[in-house]
Amino acid sequence: EVQLVESGGGSVQPGGSLRLSCAASGFTFRTYWMNWVRQAPGKGLVWVSRISFDGSSASYADSVKGRFTISTDNAKNTVYLQMNSLRVEETAVYYCAIHDTTHLLWAWGQGTTVTVSS
Amino acid sequence: NFMLTQPHSVSESPGKTVTISCTGSSGSFASNYVQWFQQRPGSAPTTVIYEDHQRPSGVPDRFSGSIDSSSNSATLTISGLKTEDEADYYCQSYDTSNHVVFGGGTKLTV
Numbered sequence: 167e168v169q170l171v172e173s174g175g176g177s178v179q180p181g182g183s184l185r186l187s188c189a190a191s192g193f194t195f196r197t198y199w200m201n202w203v204r205q206a207p208g209k210g211l212v213w214v215s216r217i218s219f220d221g222s223s224a225s226y227a228d229s230v231k232g233r234f235t236i237s238t239d240n241a242k243n244t245v246y247l248q249m250n251s252l253r254v255e256e257t258a259v260y261y262c263a264i265h266d267t268t269h270l271l272w273a274w275g276q277g278t279t280v281t282v283s284s
Numbered sequence: 285n286f287m288l289t290q291p292h293s294v295s296e297s298p299g300k301t302v303t304i305s306c307t308g309s310s311g312s313f314a315s316n317y318v319q320w321f322q323q324r325p326g327s328a329p330t331t332v333i334y335e336d337h338q339r340p341s342g343v344p345d346r347f348s349g350s351i352d353s354s355s356n357s358a359t360l361t362i363s364g365l366k367t368e369d370e371a372d373y374y375c376q377s378y379d380t381s382n383h384v385v386f387g388g389g390t391k392l393t394v
């Protein structure tokens with residue numbers, strides 16, 4: 167069974183930076199996409215970014231392009247989300263979610279909370 | 285920008301059947317699969333339907349998904365409603381740039 171464990175959340179001031187991590191285990195597929203999805207308090211799911219298993223392809227929501235960077239460390243089965251110039255409105259629970267490249271069966275982590283406040 | 289529109293909320297009694305719609309703003313459904321996620325209060329989302337109508341192992345067959353290409357819409361149907369089905373439900377697909385798009389979510393009250 168796929169397990170995703172997010173870490174790195176916390177409190178930061180507006181304009182600050184955080185790096186989130188998502189450690190994956192228990193999956194048998196060789197190729198996959200890893201996504202970051204966030205959910206502001208009381209709001210819906212919003213896609214942030216995704217990366218291919220080998221890091222060769224990455225894409226971002228327009229709202230974070232140029233400020234967030236997604237990366238992967240295959241040796242550690244870990245995906246990172248470097249978040250710079252954070253804004254108050256980016257306060258949210260950040261989830262990572264994985265699916266293989268042949269089947270769109272998403273598996274989700276439990277999320278990590280990011281609070282951006284002065 | 286491609287958008288997915290869901291009803292804000294639906295309500296139905298236990299044992300009944302409910303449908304939740306998800307309408308695309310353009311013809312993307314013809315070439316992209318739709319997934320449905322369930323999110324109970326205080327919990328992470330889980331997948332109840334993937335690739336339009338596939339059910340993950342462990343999801344009861346009371347959950348089903350369908351696509352109507354003519355109206356560019358997807359539908360999640362839950363039959364024999366149980367109180368444990370009370371949750372937020374999100375549809376998800378992709379735009380023409382292969383970016384992930386979520387619907388706004390539907391709150392199901394049983």
